[in-house]
Each structure stands twice: as C-alpha cells, then as structure tokens.
Amino acid sequence: MRIEHIYRYPVKGLTAEALEEVMLAEGQCLPHDRRFALAQGDAPFDPAAPxxxxxxxxxxxxxxxxxALLHSAFDPKTGQLAIRPPEGPPLLGDTRSESGRAEIAAFLTRHLGEEARGTPRFVEAPGHHFTDVAVKCVSIIGLASLAALEKAVGQKLDLLRFRANVYVSGGTPxxxxxxxxxxxxxxxARLRVFKxxxxCPxxxxxxxxxxxxxxxPQxxxxxxxxxDLGVYAEVIEGGRIAVGDALEPLEGDLLH
Known part of the structure; x- marks a missing residue:
C-alpha cells in the first residue's frame, strides 16, 4: 500500500491543507493538525489547563x-491565518496576538450566525490538539475501503468529507x-493502530x-x-512520511 495524500487541518472544522511530506514525532499528531479551534461560548475549555x-x-x-464554505490557509512561520468567505472581504488574522485571535473569533462567529453560542473564542494551547479522540494520533483511510462504499451506494464521495491525515492506495477493502x-x-515512521x-454526521x-x-454513516x-471508515494510529517511532511512501503492516519478529 502507498501513501496517496497527506493532509493537516490547522483549524478544527476548516480547510484541509495538502502536504507532500511531513515529519512525524513519537506520541504526536501531525504538526499543526487541529492546532486551533473556535470554542463555543459555553465550552469549558481552559487554554491554561487544556x-x-x-x-x-x-x-x-x-x-x-x-x-465548509470558508477557505482558510495557515502559515506556521508567521502565525497568519487567512480566511476567505463565499462573499465579502477575506480576513488575515494574527494567531499569535490576543487582538488577532479576537478578530478571528469575531469573523467566525459572524459566519456561524445563530449556531454560535454565547461569545466564542479562537483558542490554542501549546502541545494540545483539538482532535476527535483524546489520544494524539494520525488518522488513516484505505482508498479501497472508500471505493467499496462508493460502489455500494453508486455515488462518488469526495475523500475530504472524511478529513483523514493519510490516504493510502492498494490492498483490499x-x-x-x-x-x-x-x-x-x-x-x-512506525505507528500502532488502536481504534x-x-x-459522524x-x-x-x-x-x-x-x-x-x-x-x-447510514x-x-x-x-x-x-x-466505520479508517483507523487511528499512535506514532511510536517518529520519521518522515511522504506521498509515494509505502505502508506495511508489521508482524511478529518484524516488529523489532
């Protein structure tokens, strides 16, 4: 099996960013993956104790x-987050300043309209990732499995619906x-698949x-x-992964 696509999602719920290669670190997510989120006003998230x-x-x-109507792009070197709405002027916000984060939060809150609860905050916390599971991990989908679903329902499904980090070709559904x-x-890199x-909807x-x-889901x-579609895996030995690299299950005496 081979890696066909690698994606990170700097802001939870916003645009996927394609990568040609990335360094994985032991016990970590992809760098900058789900680094930021818009916390609803009633969310008990504390950046000081994430x-x-x-x-x-x-x-x-x-x-x-x-x-999904917003197109975003994050520059880790400058901390700038660009967000382009379907209508109206785009936003270029500074994720590193309090005023910049407030500006981003206000922009996203206006876009959510009635779906915003209270006064949402644009949040991050060093070392924390806003992932769907509590374990820092990498999500992987076999494209053969997605193809099996598409064949069963007679409909093409954009792989970005599933917001995985790594999509691999080859193998069986x-x-x-x-x-x-x-x-x-x-x-x-070496990973352990755990879930x-x-x-979800x-x-x-x-x-x-x-x-x-x-x-x-239905x-x-x-x-x-x-x-279910795809798996979560923890990084147990860091290393570079790139589009075109192989994925190989390890068994028995091949593990060490």
Missing part, C-alpha cells in the same frame, strides 16, 4: 456545516481493520457546497453492518 473535550464544544462540521493492535511501517474511526457535508447531500451501517 483538556480534551468532545467536538460539540467547538465549531465543527458535525454541527456547523456552513464552515477494510484491510485497515485487520491492523488493530498491530504496528505498521509508514514511510520512515477504528466511527463516522460531519461526513454528510459536501466540502465544496456545505450541503448535507450524502449519508455515509450507508456504512446499511451495506457493511458498521459505521
């Missing part, structure tokens, strides 16, 4: 489909489920139109008896 919270506390596609509890070699990804949202025009249950 703790994992469920996605409902933040702006997310599961609840806020209209976020659902092969990634066989890796549970197992180590894999991904490029120069199947249960798909975020995948119903068309990333181009923001319309809820598909039902992947279709997965209907055709395959589960609502």
């Amino acid at each position: 703790a994992w919270l469920q996605k409902r506390h933040f702006g997310c596609l599961m609840a806020n489909a209209r976020l 659902w092969a990634e489920f066989d890796w549970l509890g197992q180590e894999i070699q991904l490029g120069a 199947r990804i249960v798909r 975020a995948t119903e949202v068309n990333p181009d139109t923001a319309e809820r025009d598909a039902k992947p 279709w997965l249950r209907q055709h395959f008896g589960h609502a």
Whole structure:
C-alpha cells in the first residue's frame, strides 16, 4: 500500500491543507493538525489547563456545516491565518496576538450566525490538539475501503468529507481493520493502530457546497453492518512520511 495524500487541518472544522511530506514525532499528531479551534461560548475549555473535550464544544462540521464554505490557509512561520468567505472581504488574522485571535473569533462567529453560542473564542494551547479522540494520533483511510462504499451506494464521495491525515492506495477493502493492535511501517515512521474511526454526521457535508447531500454513516451501517471508515494510529517511532511512501503492516519478529 502507498501513501496517496497527506493532509493537516490547522483549524478544527476548516480547510484541509495538502502536504507532500511531513515529519512525524513519537506520541504526536501531525504538526499543526487541529492546532486551533473556535470554542463555543459555553465550552469549558481552559487554554491554561487544556483538556480534551468532545467536538460539540467547538465549531465543527458535525454541527456547523456552513464552515465548509470558508477557505482558510495557515502559515506556521508567521502565525497568519487567512480566511476567505463565499462573499465579502477575506480576513488575515494574527494567531499569535490576543487582538488577532479576537478578530478571528469575531469573523467566525459572524459566519456561524445563530449556531454560535454565547461569545466564542479562537483558542490554542501549546502541545494540545483539538482532535476527535483524546489520544494524539494520525488518522488513516484505505482508498479501497472508500471505493467499496462508493460502489455500494453508486455515488462518488469526495475523500475530504472524511478529513483523514493519510490516504493510502492498494490492498483490499477494510484491510485497515485487520491492523488493530498491530504496528505498521509508514514511510520512515512506525505507528500502532488502536481504534477504528466511527463516522459522524460531519461526513454528510459536501466540502465544496456545505450541503448535507450524502449519508455515509447510514450507508456504512446499511451495506457493511458498521459505521466505520479508517483507523487511528499512535506514532511510536517518529520519521518522515511522504506521498509515494509505502505502508506495511508489521508482524511478529518484524516488529523489532
């Protein structure tokens, strides 16, 4: 199996950013992946003492489909976040200053409209990632599994609906489920697969139109008896991964 795509999502719920290569570090997510989030006004998130919270506390596609209409780009070197709405002027905000974060929060709050609760905050915390699971990890989807779902429903599905970090080609449908509890070699990194990804209503949202025009969780249950697509894996030995690199399951005496 080979890596076809690598993505990070600097702001939870906003645009995917494609990467040709990235360095994975032991026990970490992709650098800058889900680094920022819009915390709803009633969210108990404390940047000074960050703790994992469920996605409902933040702006997310599961609840806020209209976020898909925003096009964003983050520059880690400068800390600048550009956000372009479907209409009106774009925003260039400074994530490193209090005033810049307030400006970004106000922009996103206006876009959410009635879906904003209280006074949302644009938040980050050093070393914290706003992921859907509490463990820092990398999400991986086998494109053969996605193709099996597409064939079952007779509809093409944009892979960005599923917001994974790594998409791999080759292998058989659902092969990634066989890796549970197992180590894999991904490029120069080694990971341990620990959980199947249960798909949520975020995948119903068309990333181009923001319309809820598909039902992947329902279709997965209907055709395959589960609502899962992809797996989570912890990085246990860091290293570079790049588009074109191999993914190989490791077994027995190959582990060490």
